[in-house]
Amino acid sequence: MSEDSSGVEVGQPRWHQVMTELSSAIAAGSFAPGERLPTEAELAERFKVNRLTVRQALAELARAGTIKTVHGRGSFVAELPYRFRLRATTPSIVAQMRGTSTVITQDLLRHAVVPRSDLPDPPALPDDELLRLDTLMSVDGEAWSRDTTWLSAKRFGGVPAVWTPQTSLTGLLLGAYGIVLRRSWRRHSAEPASPQDAAALGVPLGAPLLVLVGANTDPAGVPLSQVHRRSRGDRIEYVVDFDADEDV
Amino acid sequence: MSEDSSGVEVGQPRWHQVMTELSSAIAAGSFAPGERLPTEAELAERFKVNRLTVRQALAELARAGTIKTVHGRGSFVAELPYRFRLRATTPSIVAQMRGTSTVITQDLLRHAVVPRSDLPDPPALPDDELLRLDTLMSVDGEAWSRDTTWLSAKRFGGVPAVWTPQTSLTGLLLGAYGIVLRRSWRRHSAEPASPQDAAALGVPLGAPLLVLVGANTDPAGVPLSQVHRRSRGDRIEYVVDFDADEDV
DNA sequence: TAGTGGTCTAGACCACCGG
DNA sequence: CGGTGGTCTAGACCACTAT
Helix, strand or coil, X not given: CCECCCCCECCCCHHHHHHHHHHHHHHCCCCCCCCECCCHHXXXXXXXXXXXXXXXXXXXXXXXXXXXXXXXXXXXXXXXCCCEEEECCCCCHHHHHHXXXXXXXXXXXXXXXXXXXXXXXXXXXXXXXXXXEEEEEEECCEEEEEEEEEEEHHHHCCCHHHCCCCCCHHHHHHXXXXXXXXXXXXXXXXXXXXXXXXXXXXXXXXXXXEEEEEEEECCXXXXXXXXXXXXXXXXXXXXXXXXCCCCC | CCECXXXXXXXXXXXXXXXXXXXXXXXXXXXXXXXXXXXXXXXXHHHCCCHHHHHHHHHHXXXXXCEEEECCCEEEECCCCCCEEEECCCCCHHHHHHCCCCCEEEEEEEEEEEXXXXXXXXXXXXXXXXXEEEEEEEECCXXXXXXXEEEEHHHHCCCHHHCCCCCCHHHHHHHHHCXXXXXXXXXXXXXXXXXXXXXXXXXXXXXXXXXXXXXXXXXXXXXXXXXXXXXXXXXXXXXXXXXXXXXX
């Protein structure tokens, strides 16, 4: 990245220069976390570019999680980037996070019983009727991940009735059914946020999500549940520790 | 997503409609994998919108990996989405992929010996001089992931001299040094592609990358290497299997 | 209602690719 | 060289938020 005598990038598009200058200013503390940036019109005037050029710069910063843009209000510097480190060996995410001083809620958005034959790619569960739970996990009021969980409808049909935002599914299964979940396998991938993801998680379209697909069994190895979790990439990461004892 | 009588989305921005229509056309096979889409000007005329509106639609499709846009040539439908499934328990990625009929190369882009004291966040290795290897892994000529690997410079200083594009680092350490690597821990996260990532991997700025940070030890548990791998999210995923025997 | 970001247009010029 | 995508401008109007 070459620069001229005044420290301005050379040979880069104008929007890229604006992006890095804003990024540097934020990193240098010229704008505090949570603070509002100048309006797009002001930035355009300050950088002597068109407003669209500013917008391209802001869009990239938003996708990277550096700022958060809200329609009608402005663009705000993100809170200090914090990524929650989750142990992949532990079935319950919510239980792990509850150990902290933050407020964790998991709302049940939808639930339905679906015949296995209706599913193009049914989960590997030994049941004909499957209970589908769509939940949204939030931390301090900020949505962090969307889950879709599949269970046996016959065995666990009562779960939606007793669900509360404080529910941890693993804890519920243990408490109400006496069942201990054991992780069987996990798949980790990175995907761009779909329009639905973007709306539910409050991230820009295309923002990186960390996606987990996995299965849990009972202690005997009988498949009990299958999970599909889409988490904000700037908030969640998974740790696999091969040295430590693999307990819960 | 409501639609009017002709099946056109309603209440969505024009660029979003163009995006979904193109996406559907591709999914329906109107454009074969690898085929070139009409030019932006043609699409603008066909959809009766400005070229910028078409460009916003194409940009989202490119970030999602549906198409690949090349300056001066056009936009091309991506080859059938294929994601390589890598076992997280196995230290060597390259060795895993070599089992397939594809051509895997790993080019050594740069290497340097760095005093540990020069690093703001040094890897957990018991050495004062560290060898840094920057490599690029490609599959059938397409760049899939960039690695930065740290090793003891004293023990492994000869590695760069014997490197070839066919090298697997794990295999090399075993062959030339008689050392068996054992995975110690792994961290998986999702990040947007930086300008450097985008240039090296041929993806759009901000495209989702699957990032792995990890450490390996010798069989006795002594730290040997630390890895930082940034892979194309549309090409790589990691599998953690808790049921299978954890060998290899 | 005023101020903010979100969308869209028309037009221009530049940078890259291929023959 | 002609054709393609990449960047940028000026200007307009819409949608959302706060007061």
